Amino acid sequence: MSILNTSKKIFSSDENFADYEFSKIIQDTLESFEKNESFSHFYIKKLKGLDIYEKGVKKWNDNRKVEFALYCLRVMDVFHQTEWGEEEESVKEHDEAAIAISYLTHLFRSKLSITQADMRNLLAGFELFKGNPWHFMRIVPVKPFLKQVIKQYEGVKLEEETLDSFRSFLKLIIAFSGNGAQKEMDDIAEKINHIIFTTERGLETVKPVFFVEKGVLGAYVNEVIKALPEAEKVFWYPLIAHTQKAKGGQPKAKFLQEGKILIDEIGVAKFKKIVNDWFLQLAKADHITIEHVHQPQYQDAYTWEETLFLNSKNSDAIKGLVWLCSYFHDKNTLQNLCALAERTYKKIPGVGPAAGAVGNACFYTLYKSKGLEGIGQLSKLKLRIKQTNAKKLIEKYLTAAAEEKGMSPHEIEDIATDDYGMTVGVKSIAFDDYRAEISTVKVGKTILKWFRPDGKAQKSIPAFAKTKYKTKLAQLKKEKKQIEQMLTAQRNRIDLMFRKKVSWTFEDFQNLYFNHGLRSWLTQKIIWNFIEGDKKITALWFDNQWVNRQGEQVVFSEKCTVKLWHPAEAATDEVQEWRSFLIKNEILQPLKQAFREVYLLTDAEVNTGTYSNRMAAHILKQHQFNMLAKTRGWKYSLLGAFDNGYNSLAASIDLPDYGFSAEFWLNEVNIDDAFNETGIWLYIATDQVRFIKKNTRDVIELEEIPVVVFSEIMRDTDLFVGVASVGNDPNWRDNGGVIEHYTYWENYSFGNLSETAKTRKTILENLVPRLKIRDCAEVKDKYLV
Numbered sequence: 001m002s003i004l005n006t007s008k009k010i011f012s013s014d015e016n017f018a019d020y021e022f023s024k025i026i027q028d029t030l031e032s033f034e035k036n037e038s039f040s041h042f043y044i045k046k047l048k049g050l051d052i053y054e055k056g057v058k059k060w061n062d063n064r065k066v067e068f069a070l071y072c073l074r075v076m077d078v079f080h081q082t083e084w085g086e087e088e089e090s091v092k093e094h095d096e097a098a099i100a101i102s103y104l105t106h107l108f109r110s111k112l113s114i115t116q117a118d119m120r121n122l123l124a125g126f127e128l129f130k131g132n133p134w135h136f137m138r139i140v141p142v143k144p145f146l147k148q149v150i151k152q153y154e155g156v157k158l159e160e161e162t163l164d165s166f167r168s169f170l171k172l173i174i175a176f177s178g179n180g181a182q183k184e185m186d187d188i189a190e191k192i193n194h195i196i197f198t199t200e201r202g203l204e205t206v207k208p209v210f211f212v213e214k215g216v217l218g219a220y221v222n223e224v225i226k227a228l229p230e231a232e233k234v235f236w237y238p239l240i241a242h243t244q245k246a247k248g249g250q251p252k253a254k255f256l257q258e259g260k261i262l263i264d265e266i267g268v269a270k271f272k273k274i275v276n277d278w279f280l281q282l283a284k285a286d287h288i289t290i291e292h293v294h295q296p297q298y299q300d301a302y303t304w305e306e307t308l309f310l311n312s313k314n315s316d317a318i319k320g321l322v323w324l325c326s327y328f329h330d331k332n333t334l335q336n337l338c339a340l341a342e343r344t345y346k347k348i349p350g351v352g353p354a355a356g357a358v359g360n361a362c363f364y365t366l367y368k369s370k371g372l373e374g375i376g377q378l379s380k381l382k383l384r385i386k387q388t389n390a391k392k393l394i395e396k397y398l399t400a401a402a403e404e405k406g407m408s409p410h411e412i413e414d415i416a417t418d419d420y421g422m423t424v425g426v427k428s429i430a431f432d433d434y435r436a437e438i439s440t441v442k443v444g445k446t447i448l449k450w451f452r453p454d455g456k457a458q459k460s461i462p463a464f465a466k467t468k469y470k471t472k473l474a475q476l477k478k479e480k481k482q483i484e485q486m487l488t489a490q491r492n493r494i495d496l497m498f499r500k501k502v503s504w505t506f507e508d509f510q511n512l513y514f515n516h517g518l519r520s521w522l523t524q525k526i527i528w529n530f531i532e533g534d535k536k537i538t539a540l541w542f543d544n545q546w547v548n549r550q551g552e553q554v555v556f557s558e559k560c561t562v563k564l565w566h567p568a569e570a571a572t573d574e575v576q577e578w579r580s581f582l583i584k585n586e587i588l589q590p591l592k593q594a595f596r597e598v599y600l601l602t603d604a605e606v607n608t609g610t611y612s613n614r615m616a617a618h619i620l621k622q623h624q625f626n627m628l629a630k631t632r633g634w635k636y637s638l639l640g641a642f643d644n645g646y647n648s649l650a651a652s653i654d655l656p657d658y659g660f661s662a663e664f665w666l667n668e669v670n671i672d673d674a675f676n677e678t679g680i681w682l683y684i685a686t687d688q689v690r691f692i693k694k695n696t697r698d699v700i701e702l703e704e705i706p707v708v709v710f711s712e713i714m715r716d717t718d719l720f721v722g723v724a725s726v727g728n729d730p731n732w733r734d735n736g737g738v739i740e741h742y743t744y745w746e747n748y749s750f751g752n753l754s755e756t757a758k759t760r761k762t763i764l765e766n767l768v769p770r771l772k773i774r775d776c777a778e779v780k781d782k783y784l785v
Contacts, residue, residue, distance in 0.1 A: 022071040026099045028052050033099075047106050057103065062113040066122070069107050072100035073125035076140075101141075108144035116162045119149060123165045127172060143184075146191040158199045166192055186212060186313040190244075208233070209241040215311035216285040217318070221278055235265045243320025244313055250364055251323040259324040272328060275321050276336050282318065282358075283339040285309070287348050309344075309354035322361040329370040331418075332475075335482060337362045338377035345385045350678070353387060360393060367397035375401050375416035380489040383496075386630040410502060414512045417490060417519065420483050425521030427483070429476060431465045434458075438480050440521045443590045444488040446480055483518065490519055494526070495591045496633065498566055498712050501657040506530070509562040514541075522590045527578060532560040538574075542585065549577040551585075568598045568711040583766050595763060597755040599714035601702055610699040611688040615717040618686040619669060619744050620724040625651075625684065628723055632716050639668040639684060641675040653716075655709060660700055662713045663690045664720070683726065689717055715755070722756050753782055 029052050047053040057068065079097035114122070126140055158166075170192045173185055197207050210225060211218040225236055239262040246255065263271045287309040293301055310318065322340070325333055341362035344355040353359065363381070366374035375398065382394045395409070402412040421427050425440030433453035438446050450458040465473055504512065513523040524541040531537075537556050539546040545553050567575045578594040581587075589595075605612045622638060629636045629651050636651040650663040665687035675681050691700040691713075702710065722728065727744065753761065765779050778785055 022068055025052060025057060025068070026072075026075065026096050026103070029099050029103075030095055047102060053103075053106070057107075058110075065107050065112055066114060066118045069104055070121055070125055072104040072107075073122070073128065075100040076104075077125075077128040105141040105144065108141050108148060112148055114148055114152065116159050119162055120165045123169045126169060142188050143191065146188065146195070149195060150191065153195070154198065156199075158195070163196060163199060166196055170196070186311075207237060207241075209237045209244070211240070211317060212311045212313050214290070215308050215314055216288055217278065217282050218311060218314055220281055221314075224274065224277075232266065232270075235262060238262055239266065240317060243317040243324070246316045246320030246323060246361075249360060251320075251326075255320070256323065256326070259320070260327060263324060263327070268328075272325075272330070272333060275325070276333055278318070278321070279336045279340045282310075283336070283343040285343075287351075287354060307348050307351050309348060310358065315355050315357055318355075318358050319361040322358065322365050326365040326368040329373060331373055334366060334369055334374050334377050335478075337365055337374075338381060341366075341381055342384055345387055345390055353390075356387075356390070359385075359390060363390075363393055363397055367401055372412070372416035373418060375412055376418050376486075379413040379416060379493070380486055383489045383492045384485070386627075388630070388635050391633075410500070413493070414508075417516070418486065419517030419519075420479060420486070422483070422517030423520075424517070424524070425487075427479075427517075429472075431462065431469055431472070434462050434465065436465075436476060438476075438483060440483070440487065442588070443491045443522075444484050446484055446487075448476075448480060486518060487521070491522055491590050494522060494564070497564055498708055499655060499657075503561050503563045506556075506558045506560050506562060525587060525589050526591070527565040527593055529563045529565045530556040530560045531563065532557050538565050538570075540578075540581075540587075542587070549574065549581050551581060565593070566708045566711070567594065567596050568600065568707050579762070579766070583770075595759055597711075597715050597718065597759050599711040599718070599755060600707070601710065605702050609701055611690045612702060612714065613688060614714065615664070615689060615721055616687050617744075618721045619726045620684050620686060620721065621726060621729075622681055622684045625720050625724040628720050632719070634664070634716070638680045639666070641668075641670075641679045641681055651720075653713070654694070656694075658706065658709060659695070660691050660693050663692060664688075664717050665690070686717075686721065689713065718755055722754055757782075 029047070029050065032050060032052060047057075057065070060068070076097050079093050122145060126142060129140060170189060173189045173192065194207065211221040213219045213222060225233065225240075228236060239259070242255075242259055242262060287307055290306045290308055291303055293303050322337060325337065341359045344359035344362070345353045348354050363378065366378045366381075368374070378394055378398055378401075382391060382398070385391065385394070398409045398412065402409045405412060407415075422438075422440075427438045429436045429438075435451045437449045437451065439449060440446050450461060452458050461473070509528075513519050516523070527538060527540045529536055529538050537548070537554050537560075539548055539554050539556075541547075542551070546555070548554050567578075570578075575594065575598075582589065582594055599614075602614065605614065626636055626638055632653075634651045634653045649667075650665045652661050652663045654661045667685045667687060668681040669683035669685055670681070671683075674683060691702070691705050692698070693700060761779060761782075764784055768774055768777055768779065768784070771777075
């Protein structure tokens with residue numbers, strides 16, 4: 001039975017829908033598309049330029065267009081109540097419904113005068129789909145209809161019967177919002193609420209606008225807004241409505257300007273106080289899981305779970321608020337944005353970053369803020385966030401900021417790092433006659449000490465400080481955490497400099513590293529090269545002077561250039577002497593430098609020429625490898641069973657200072673059931689390491705790779721193997737490891753030592769004689785016995 005006959009049978013009492021002309025329009029339109037071979041079943045068709053539309057439907061009066069719209073709704077409803085099959089008749093009904101959708105969409109997007117009776121009929125037509133939210137969300141053009149109503153009836157009081165129709169439809173939309181397309185449903189609900197509110201209260205009344213309570217922040221924000229004085233709410237409502245319209249990756253100038261006007265009405269200090277509180281609440285929030293029950297028409301109900309951090313509309317609102325903070329550059333706001341960015345990029349299992357769009361907005365605002373505090377926070381985030389796309393965006397903003405100031409990204413990161421008012425890792429803060437002191441103990445760890453007026457230490461926080469200086473004390477604790485995070489970030493940044501062409505003039509080194517309150521604690525425990533012409537002096541700061549590996553004081557010209565010392569460029573005896581010096585004087589370096597593993601080109605690698613097989617033929621746990629690779633700045637995409645494992649053939653890392661990249665080739669271990677519930681292979685097999693020219697993709701001879709760069713890349717790959725190898729797990733075989741690779745597990749577990757293990761052995765050989773266990777422990781072959 002065709003759509004026409006079915007609709008005639010069902011709607012025979014309604015003469016509007018018994019009109020064969022409407023059916024003929026749909027059938028003729030379908031035939032026109034089929035003749036041109038331009039019909040696609042699942043997309044809205046462009047009717048503009050089509051004779052049937054241009055010379056017919058388009059010229060109808062508004063009343064007839066509305067009648068046709070109602071007919072189209074019924075055609076769509078009849079099809080979606082029909083059981084779908086492969087029969088020719090069923091396919092034709094589907095195609096006719098697609099044409100009806102196209103006409104309905106075009107009618108609502110063109111100028112169309114709608115009476116209140118029309119509104120009620122159309123809303124009743126929309127409600128025909130209440131048993132099938134998925135079809136409703138995909139095909140019913142509700143938003144264009146609502147825009148027509150708002151445009152025509154803005155300021156006009158609607159009849160109570162019409163308002164009841166909108167209220168009924170609003171309930172349907174709210175019910176649909178639990179079945180996906182949350183953002184779409186929220187937009188529709190907002191427009192319906194606007195129509196109802198302006199009719200009931202008039203245009204002069206400021207409409208209350210709140211966050212959507214679904215998610216982790218909505219209820220909290222709404223309570224804050226409701227608690228505000230009425231005189232302040234009238235400014236916050238339009239501000240929230242404004243920020244909910246935040247679209248795209250970067251704000252438009254108009255968005256920022258209109259937002260700034262609203263902020264000025266609220267008051268800058270009050271705005272910052274409230275939104276910073278929201279940012280902090282969100283930064284420490286956890287995601288939630290919501291259970292939904294879906295009842296399809298003619299089918300059994302089923303439940304499904306939604307993992308949620310930020311509702312999509314709230315995400316837009318927070319993004320908008322973050323963008324508006326680009327007008328400010330105070331340290332507190334920028335630090336809070338940094339914490340928020342880091343939180344939003346924490347992964348939710350099976351979902352991905354909690355709210356990447358908000359994190360990207362934080363990157364933008366940190367970049368746009370005045371001064372260099374924001375750039376310093378971006379530099380920290382670059383090392384703390386692991387996602388490749390996020391790192392790229394941060395790099396983009398750092399590069400743009402550097403170009404604006406006429407310097408390199410490395411230089412601007414050097415300059416932008418806050419010293420937090422420290423002196424060689426120590427900061428003192430006065431509390432009346434008492435003094436608090438933040439002291440660095442090790443990388444990522446500080447302690448807070450208190451001193452009485454007489455200078456004697458006090459174990460606990462003075463009682464008066466807890467009451468009189470409550471806010472100052474909270475800021476002190478926050479700064480302590482910030483210092484720990486920044487110190488770790490700067491240590492990691494220096495560690496990654498071995499891959500780059502980095503050097504400083506002596507003056508810049510003094511200002512940015514040696515005398516920098518935060519970095520100096522790191523700098524003074526690192527070995528440096530001081531180079532002037534052909535002369536090179538290697539030294540470490542010890543006992544308030546620069547000394548060589550024999551502990552002798554050295555001096556150098558202030559015209560020298562300063563670079564990091566790397567053991568791969570030093571003779572073996574020099575490396576051993578530096579190691580002995582550090583052990584003798586009990587100096588713990590903040591990063592592995594003197595005891596750093598060194599990987600020099602082997603004869604086998606010289607013979608292969610363009611690739612190294614040194615790290616090949618290992619079996620790694622893929623997820624563990626992925627985590628490690630991203631920690632070290634490598635790019636990698638998980639290999640999945642759904643695409644035969646060829647989604648990514650290599651992990652790679654760019655080395656822009658040298659114009660090439662390094663690749664670590666990998667393959668999936670394709671064995672039945674060796675993948676997880678999401679279809680990702682559990683294990684991967686390692687292959688070659690190569691270096692590729694960035695522009696030409698030509699493979700580079702290994703002998704052409706700088707010694708330090710080669711050593712660092714091989715060190716990374718050895719780290720990946722050493723940590724992620726199944727052979728590194730003593731229980732792997734007993735826990736159901738792949739039978740085909742038991743031999744590998746045994747050879748790796750009891751085979752030759754890796755470079756990392758050799759370094760460990762050297763350290764233990766030096767340390768054990770100095771420990772209390774020296775009489776009952778010794779290093780024998782590959783073991784500490």
